[in-house]
Amino acid sequence: MSTPEKKAPSNMDELLDGLWKQNPIFVMVLGMCPTLAVTVSAINSISMGLATTFVLAASCLLVSLLRNAIPKEVRIASFIVIIATFVTVVDYAIQAISLDLYEALGAYIKLIVANCILLGRAEAHAAKTPPIPATLNAFGMGIGFTIGLLAIGGVREILGAGKLFGISLFGPHFQPWVVMVLPPGGFFVLACWLIVFAWFKQNKANKSKPQQGCHTTPTTEGSRA
Template sequence: MSIVMSATTTDRWDEFMEGVWRQNPLFVMVLGLCPALAVTVSAINALSMGLATAFVLTCSALLVSLLRRMIPKEVRIATYIVIIATFVTVVDYLIQAISLALYDALGAFIQLIVVNCMILGRAEAHASKNPPGIAVINALGMSAGFAIGLFALGAVREILGAGTLFGISLFGSGFQPWVVMVLPPGGFFVLGMWLLVFAAWGRWRQRRQARQAEATRHA
C-alpha cells in the first residue's frame, strides 16, 4: 500500500496521523481536559462531544487559514476567538436541533468548547501558518485523535459504570455498576489509566527503535 502511495499522499497521511497518534491532543499533549473529564460518562456523549469539537476545530482552522494573510498579527488572538466562538454557537444550535436530550447531557460543555485550548492552539500554531488544505487535514487529524481519546474514556466509563456500550447491555441485567466511574473521580481514574497505557506504549516503541538502530549499525 505504501509503495504505490505518491509522495504528497504520504505527506497528507502523515499530517493526518500526526494528530491521531504522535501528537494526540488528549493522551500526548494532555489538552482539552475539561470536556474529557466532564462529559465522558457514556460512549455516545463522548463521541458527540468529539464530533462537536471536530466541527468547530475544522471550520475554524479552515477560516483562519483562508484569512491568514488578512489578519493583522496584533489582533490575531481576538480574531481567532471570534471565529471559534462563531462556530461554537453554530454547533450549539445544531445539537439543539438534533437532540435536546443530548444537549442536556452535554450541558455547559458545548459552550465551553470555545475555551478548549486545543482549538486556539491549533489556530495559532498551525492554521495561521499553512494553506487551507493542509490546515484542514491537520485539524481533521487532531479532531480524530481527540474523538478517539474521548471515546476511549467514555467507553471504559460506560462499560464499568453502567455495563453498557452505546446503551446496549453487555453483561445482562445482573451487572453491578461501579458507581464511582460515572462520578467525577472515575474520569480521573480512567484518564490516568489511559495516560499510563500511552506512556508505557511510547516507551516500549522507543526501546524497540533504539534496538533496531543498534542492529542496523552492527550489520
C-alpha cells in the same frame, strides 16, 4: 466535512499527525475539561468529539484563509471570535437535532470555545499554513480527539453502568462501579490510559536500543496541559 484522501503524502501526514503522533488527549494532554466532563457514556463522547472536530476544522479553514488579512496584534482575539462563531453554530445545530443530547452535554458544548486545542491549533498551525493542509491537520486532530474521548467514555460506561452505547453487556447481576461515572472516575480512567501509552512508548524505546538498560530511556510524558 469530506476529506480528499488521495492527496500528496505530505497532506496525508498532516491528517495522520493528530491521530497518533500528536494525539491531543494522550500525547499533548490538551482540552481536559470536556474530556473529563462529558465522557460519562460512549454516545456523549462521540457527539462531543464530532462537535469539536467540526468547530476545529471549520475555524482552522477560516483562520488559514484569513491568515494574511489578520493583523498580528489582534490575532488571538480574531481567532477566538471565529471559534466562538462556529461553536454557536454547533450549539444551535445540536439543539435542533436532539434535545436529549443537548441536555446531556449541557453548557459543555458552549465551552468548546475554551478548549485549548482550538486556539492552540489556530495559533500554532493554521495561522502559518495554506488552507488545505491546515484543514486536514485540524480534521485529523479532531478525529484523534474523538477517539480519545471514546476510549475514556467507553471504559467509564462499561465499568460504571455495565453498558456500551446503552446496550447492557453483563446481564442484570452486574454490580456497577458507580464511582466511574462520577467525577473521580474521569480522572482515574484518563490516568490509566496515559500510563498505558507511556508503557507502549517505553517498550518501543527499549526495543530500538536493546543494549542499554531501561533506566536510560526518558519516556515520561511532559506534564503540560
